[in-house]
Amino acid sequence: xxxxxxxxxxxxDFKIYTRKPSVIYATVAMPLxxxxxxxxxxxxxxxxxxKGLSAVAAPGLMDSFSIxxxxxxxxxxxxxxxxxxxxxxxxxxLEPMLxxxxxxxxxxxxxxxxxxxxxxxxxxxxxxxxxxxxxxxTHSLLGYYYYxxxxxxxxxxxxxxxxxxxxxxxVIISSRMxxxxxxxxxxxxxxxxxxxxxxxxxxxxxxxNDTNLVILAGVLAAISVxxxxxxxxxxxxxxxxxxxx
Amino acid sequence: MIDTEDLTKKFGDMTAVDSVTFHLxxxxxxGFLGPNGAGKTTTIxxxxxxxxxSSGSATxxxxxxxxxxxxxxxRKMIGxxxxxxxxxxxxxxxxxxxxxGRYYKLGEQKxxxxxxxxxxxxxxxxxxxxxxxxxSKGMKQKLAIAxxxxxxxxxxxLDEPTANLDPEASKTVRDFILELKxxxxxIFLNTHLLDEAERICDRVAILKTRLVTIGSPExxxxxxxxxxxxxxxxxVDDAITSSVKKMGYQIGEVTANSIVINxxxxxxxNPAILRSIQSAGGNVVFVTEVGSSLEDVYLKLVKGD
Numbered sequence: 258x259x260x261x262x263x264x265x266x267x268x269x270d271f272k273i274y275t276r277k278p279s280v281i282y283a284t285v286a287m288p289l290x291x292x293x294x295x296x297x298x299x300x301x302x303x304x305x306x307x308k309g310l311s312a313v314a315a316p317g318l319m320d321s322f323s324i325x326x327x328x329x330x331x332x333x334x335x336x337x338x339x340x341x342x343x344x345x346x347x348x349x350x351l352e353p354m355l356x357x358x359x360x361x362x363x364x365x366x367x368x369x370x371x372x373x374x375x376x377x378x379x380x381x382x383x384x385x386x387x388x389x390x391x392x393x394x395t396h397s398l399l400g401y402y403y404y405x406x407x408x409x410x411x412x413x414x415x416x417x418x419x420x421x422x423x424x425x426x427x428v429i430i431s432s433r434m435x436x437x438x439x440x441x442x443x444x445x446x447x448x449x450x451x452x453x454x455x456x457x458x459x460x461x462x463x464x465x466n467d468t469n470l471v472i473l474a475g476v477l478a479a480i481s482v483x484x485x486x487x488x489x490x491x492x493x494x495x496x497x498x499x500x501x502x
Numbered sequence: 503m504i505d506t507e508d509l510t511k512k513f514g515d516m517t518a519v520d521s522v523t524f525h526l527x528x529x530x531x532x533g534f535l536g537p538n539g540a541g542k543t544t545t546i547x548x549x550x551x552x553x554x555x556s557s558g559s560a561t562x563x564x565x566x567x568x569x570x571x572x573x574x575x576x577r578k579m580i581g582x583x584x585x586x587x588x589x590x591x592x593x594x595x596x597x598x599x600x601x602x603g604r605y606y607k608l609g610e611q612k613x614x615x616x617x618x619x620x621x622x623x624x625x626x627x628x629x630x631x632x633x634x635x636x637x638s639k640g641m642k643q644k645l646a647i648a649x650x651x652x653x654x655x656x657x658x659x660l661d662e663p664t665a666n667l668d669p670e671a672s673k674t675v676r677d678f679i680l681e682l683k684x685x686x687x688x689i690f691l692n693t694h695l696l697d698e699a700e701r702i703c704d705r706v707a708i709l710k711t712r713l714v715t716i717g718s719p720e721x722x723x724x725x726x727x728x729x730x731x732x733x734x735x736x737x738v739d740d741a742i743t744s745s746v747k748k749m750g751y752q753i754g755e756v757t758a759n760s761i762v763i764n765x766x767x768x769x770x771x772n773p774a775i776l777r778s779i780q781s782a783g784g785n786v787v788f789v790t791e792v793g794s795s796l797e798d799v800y801l802k803l804v805k806g807d
Contacts (some may be wrong), residue, residue, distance in 0.1 A: 273592045351588070363581060494551075
């Protein structure tokens with residue numbers, strides 16, 4: 258694979274996204290909620306509610322909220338990946354691109370990068386806001402700065418794999434869809450297993466501690482690699498031109 | 503420049519292109535005619551290494567379309583105008599070409615030069631910063647042609663370049679193709695517009711899954727029914743028709759004051775026929791060739807009309 262080719266494809270997509278406000282909104286909305294709204298809820302619970310959150314309970318709430326960075330990582334790329342592939346399919350702009358000397362792998366990697374990098378940039382920016390605001394709001398209660406810590410480190414380590422899995426699943430889904438909204442809706446179903454894991458941990462079936470989060474990242478990485486090969490098999494010139502509808 | 507031998511494409515049980523064999527010289531403009539579903543686009547896609555052939559062979563230059571190592575080289579030496587223009591509607595005309603220049607690995611300076619040259623040539627330079635989505639159909643088609651030419655390819659594949667365009671836009675695109683023809687570029691033109699093929703192409707082939715015929719537009723017109731010459735007279739009578747028949751010619755159509763004769767070489771045969779008609783008492787007003795149009799040939803071969 259030629260990284261320069263892949264980067265050119267991604268650059269083109271980035272330029273198109275800057276002219277698509279809906280894509281930008283979909284990318285930044287969730288990191289904004291997790292990065293600003295969740296800390297404000299903690300602030301309310303700790304400093305403004307009638308019954309203040311205790312120093313023992315506060316870390317648990319913050320850890321629960323931080324899991325949403327993994328869920329967000331699985332959801333956000335859906336908007337871009339669906340637009341990137343189904344949008345090109347609708348505009349019929351894939352065929353001329355496929356007629357260039359770039360390989361199928363170059364184009365798929367470019368599409369993956371374009372769907373991955375913006376959401377990850379938004380997520381990591383959101384995580385900085387999340388940690389900074391929560392440290393500010395909880396320092397007086399805890400007597401120390403809770404962030405950064407290994408827990409959020411493990412979450413932010415797992416997030417790119419969740420995002421990568423989301424992109425690959427969307428490539429596969431997009432090959433069978435003819436409109437962006439259907440592709441986004443189908444792709445968004447990927448968040449269900451993540452929400453399931455989140456609820457299971459909240460209900461006490463298991464703990465999403467640092468070790469389990471690293472294991473989760475490993476599982477996501479393994480599934481992502483497997484899905485990349487499935488996506489690569491789907492993303493073949495002849496398949497795209499003759500079978501993608 | 504392009505050679506195919508028994509080139510075939512099957513999708514499952516359906517044969518889209520069946521044993522197509524032809525040869526294109528460098529600098530030739532070749533028209534591929536045929537009804538919808540005849541396999542024209544599939545043939546272009548095989549030659550552009552977009553879909554794999556099922557059997558047979560094809561080469562472009564020295565490269566084999568079936569060789570994985572040759573395919574990127576073929577894609578580098580060809581330009582493809584797809585049936586649907588497929589522009590990035592949100593991007594400017596300049597950016598559309600710039601990204602394709604990058605895909606073909608042109609350096610920044612070369613990209614700038616080619617983009618300016620092509621946009622000026624196609625009278626789109628003033629609109630270079632406008633989003634392609636705001637362009638008219640004709641402008642989009644011109645921009646798509648510029649995109650196919652961004653890397654200065656030796657071979658250009660044009661798939662229905664004037665389909666769905668209004669007459670004015672069609673003329674603009676056709677005139678541009680004629681300009682490209684002057685540059686001695688090899689052009690493979692898929693079209694179902696016979697008039698367009700007749701005006702632009704050096705040779706045409708008629709495809710109906712299989713190759714039905716191939717030749718210059720003139721050869722095809724003549725091959726079907728020979729050449730026909732109409733002798734317009736003041737009056738036609740039996741003595742005149744008998745004198746022509748005695749010479750061994752086949753008379754096509756006779757009216758009160760005209761007679762159509764099927765000939766092989768009118769340039770050589772007309773003087774003797776004229777003398778024969780005059781000696782039979784006929785007064786010839788004028789003589790004209792009324793050969794079949796390419797449309798007649800096409801309809802006979804494709805529709806069985």
